[in-house]
Amino acid sequence: MATQQMRAPQRIKLYRWRWSGKGPNGRRVSGEIVAGHKDEVERELSGQNIMVKTIRRRSSLFGGVGKIKPRDIMLFARQMATMIRAGVPVLQAFDVVAESLKKPAMRSLVQELMNDVSAGSSFSDALRKHPQHFDRLFANMVEAGEQSGSLDRMLERVASYKEKIESLKGRVKKALYYPAAVISVGVGVTALLLIKVVPQFESLFRGFGAELPVMTQMTITLSEFAQRYWLWGIGLLIASIFLLRQGMKRSEAFAYRMHALSLKIPVIGDILDKSSVARYSRTLATTFGAGVPLVESLDTAAGAAGNQVYERAIRQIREDVSTGQQLHFAMRLSERFPALAVQMVGIGEESGALDAMLNRVADYYEEEVDNKVDALTSLLEPFIIVVLGVLVGGLVVSMYLPIFELGTVL
Template structure:
């Protein structure tokens, strides 16, 4: 017989196998692959599915250790399987599920762990896990819509640059040879296009180096500079159409995250501290920190939200109604649903608007180059 099992060391595994009536001949540590660990990365979708499965099993009365063993046994992704086996081993060793998840902070962020801790304390872990699964599914859907909204403008720019580069590198030089045989003076617009073609052919390596270096330099600085992140996030919020989508998305994520944490029994001030990092925008993150500080000294949530001057009147009013009625989580869920629908509609409208604009923009770029190349021919025909 051969097999694999998670254990802290070989001696403990031998003892466990003997207890099960198995006398092992060789027990050795499984070697790691040469180039990183095998299997694809554990995605947020994987965690959402795992949360739903675990909640269903706990509701059905399956002990948590056995539930983790069943779920882990059915995984095809080795990384996810190893993580679930690690969780099971830690819980078998006496750790709470909150403590076991704390060893995997990338997959289980602070929000997730705090919700699980609240669910464990209140004895409603299965309900909390079900809520987390729904939350993660909605947030991932929202992220997908935001990426779709940003993808179209980026596509227009990239395609226009590629088409222009192809024309300048392969097409314009052919026309340039023909124009030389004319010996006539070329129009200024044609000279400009030829000069651009010659520059691209001579210094393509420099342009490529600047583009690659600039991209990596920007990403490096953006990831390590909070000031730059805040500046870029603030600028994105001011971009027409896209900025409004980002505003609505940040409000939706704020409302859904706060509603989920508050419903799980996390105190409001602590919940706001967790929520700040889940908005997806540093402008809103700073605003939520201000709201948390105001609530901590006695302000009502809706009043603190008004102070930051970022949330629409409808959001603050619904929050006020929820606070007065003792149904804050319910109202915030409604706010989240409304703004998620707004994002969905805005992304669909943006897609419909940009499709013809992409064609017009690329057609305009190609048309200008074609006109520039044919102008000398038109002049020659007129002279004849």
């Protein structure tokens, strides 16, 4: 137990410090330094002949520590590949990369990796201690690179892989967020009109002493309902989102049903479907091409699919392949993958160029996702304009109808 505690990596806390002072010529200078303590900042600045005036630690809300994102991991892999290719030893490469990082959280992570490697761990073992930042693919590729003496090439492959995966994720998010954002704005504007604007007209109409048009009466009734229950509506929406997320976290069966349902949504389901095929193909091509055994590569690809329906299907494919079946036949048996993808994988297996063919499958379906997202955006724009026009225009017309009728009477 004590040995395990000693082996646990010590967490290095770094912060971003904002400083100002005077340089050697009396010129005012300022900047930012990433360090653990104020004393370290003072020592570094005094070494540069700078008279320090103020040093303040930036708040975490304004980039004081920063959150590690997939893009940071991708840049780290590319920087390490460049350093190692240039002949820089791994430990020195860690030090150079850490010095160039401006995000304290990422710099802390790199320093922890450097400490582990300097203590005798391999690069891949050090990565496996941080599974929340470095997935199995990253660790397996680095391990393959260490064993084959091509660490720089493997790191470059990881960086390229993550770049393509993040690009694909961005396209899928665009397909999901764009309509949701526009519809939210439309609902928000309509709610604002019902809660704030319509009541002003209602007080005006009371002085007319005449029966209001049916459309206006419906709008006023809807406005009264919105004024009475808008807080309940917001609370119900927030509670529904919270319960949905918690349900997906706590129940694997519920999460699977939600993922299966998302694949059946018109247009968006097709985008999610093709993106899962692309991510599976890209991950499998990257790991298998790096020399990782196919069964283990399939295990990594299952975790990278991004959808539990595909994850379960890939794990079944892994079981079938481990019993001796060919990959393309196991993919056909899963009944999840398109015929084109299955045929191309079969050709790759027969020709001995499986990784190259899987990359072509990934390229094809990534382009399909891109085209589908563009088509969805083009289709949604006129549809959303019409919906917003009907919502907002209908409210405005219903409010001005009594005024128009009053004008004709006079």
